[in-house]
Amino acid sequence: xxxxxxxxxxxxxxxxxxxxxxxxxxxxxxxxxxxxxxxxxxxxxxxxxxxxxxxxxxxxxxxxxxxxxxxxxxxxxxxxxxxxxxxxxxxxxxxxxxxxxxxxxxxxxxxxxxxxxxxxxxxxxxxxxxxxxxxxxxxxxxxxxxx
Numbered sequence: 001x002x003x004x005x006x007x008x009x010x011x012x013x014x015x016x017x018x019x020x021x022x023x024x025x026x027x028x029x030x031x032x033x034x035x036x037x038x039x040x041x042x043x044x045x046x047x048x049x050x051x052x053x054x055x056x057x058x059x060x061x062x063x064x065x066x067x068x069x070x071x072x073x074x075x076x077x078x079x080x081x082x083x084x085x086x087x088x089x090x091x092x093x094x095x096x097x098x099x100x101x102x103x104x105x106x107x108x109x110x111x112x113x114x115x116x117x118x119x120x121x122x123x124x125x126x127x128x129x130x131x132x133x134x135x136x137x138x139x140x141x142x143x144x145x146x147x
Contacts, residue, residue: 034063036141041081041124043073043136050123053083056144060116063143064109065092071137073100076130081138083108083124092122092142100136115147 024031037054045051056062065083073079079100084091098106124140 032145032147034143034145036143037122038066038139038141039124040137040139041126042138043075043126043128043133045126049127050089050125053122053124053140053142055119055121056116056142057146058116058118058120059146060144061114061147062092062116063145064107066105066107066141066143067093067098068105068139069098069100069103069137070139071135072103073126073128073133073136073138075128075133075136078127078129079133079136080127081124081140082127083122083140083142085120085122089123089125093124093140098138100138 037056039051039053041051067081067083069081073081080095081093081098081100082090082095083093093108097108122142124138126136126138
């Protein structure tokens, strides 16, 4: 068996192909990069206590959500950040997936899956109980690909 170097190339696929036009290929396999949409939310978000992260197209496959907490949330009893759709507010990130009381970044990959059957808007929610929060912020990114 002889050594075969890795080959990175560009080719032109017919426009009627699933992913037409010029393609970057790795050992003759098309590379389909991941993309992301995202946004942020703060402790003082106005009712309905959510922020749109953006619209993902039909056929997109969500790989996971990245939730960064650069400033801790300090409501008296609970602080909860969730990510999902209007129909399912915690589809991708549920209560308990993120520690809102600690600065850090969490990758949540255990929800979602499959291909979106329609263009779908995603949101981040912040809910709190007890004494009102005076600090807190989260930054969210949804990683997706178009197979």
